[in-house]
Amino acid sequence: MNKINRVAIIGGTHGNEFTGVYLLKKFEQDLNLVKRPSFETLTLLGNPQAFKESRRYIHQDLNRSFFSQDLQNSTLTGYEEMRAKVIEKMLGPKGNSQVDVIIDLHSTTANMGLSILLGELHPFTLQLAAYLTSINPEVKVCYTQFEKESNLLRSLCDFGFAIEVGPVAQAVLNAELFQKTEELVYAVLDYLERSNQDTIEKKNSPLTLYRHMGAIDFPRNEHGEIKAMIHPQLQFKDYQPLHPGEPIFLTFDGQAIAFDGTSTVYPIFINEAAYYEKGIAMCLTEKQQLEVSNI
Structure with a gap:
């Protein structure tokens, strides 16, 4: 695993999932919260228009808009289709990303607690997941990769994953889950920093994977x-x-x-x-x- 140089934290991929959006606002008011010495941290509001209107999306689900053929299709002009292209230019291109890790913040009305959603079973992200579950037993790890190429935002880079928390009603903030999500983000960033410094304590216990x-x-x-x-x-x-x-x-x-x-x-x-x-x-x-x- 090469050194992590750039990390992107994305919130509001769905405009009515407020946890990630307001965490971004907090981070942007004090970048020291997410700044680490060995890598750059970027923050990005995924779907600003949908957030403005407290809607999941305007025309289609942004988090299903990242197929390579769609990103390259100039005839697609819906709001999320265009927004996906903008995000890919900022973070991509897909397959050769400008960022090493994407942390995509989501919330759900389901009782998912604190969940990490992985798209690839790479040793690096698995070791990260094992570390997170070892310091917080509430964390659950899901492997959600489908057979075909992923159309999810986190697929823009090899080490993209989602943090999914719930239950939270749409367009509502839950203070407890907001704080737990914030703590989980800091734990991820601290792990990445320690990984760069080669000071990670190896975890030998098995990882429970759904x-x-x-x-x-x-x-x-x-x-x-x-x-x-x-x-x-x-x-x-x-x-x-x-x-x-x-x-x-x-x-x-x-x-x-x-x-x-x-x-x-x-x-x-x-x-x-x-x-x-x-x-x-x-x-x-x-x-x-x-x-x-x-x-």
């Missing part, structure tokens, strides 16, 4: 309308085991619908408000213990 398996939609009728809700026994049970046959949905007339999988899974992003439009009721993960190699 690997993305897929997503399930709500049950729907012939018109595409939702006909069942998240079952009360599952609501807010992110990262907890869901066994075959256990209730997962509840119809409006009170009938339980059981999970028909064949193995125990660990749902995350349960009942995320922003995912209704995506046809996602929850994401399913499998829980793994991963031996993290030393950097």
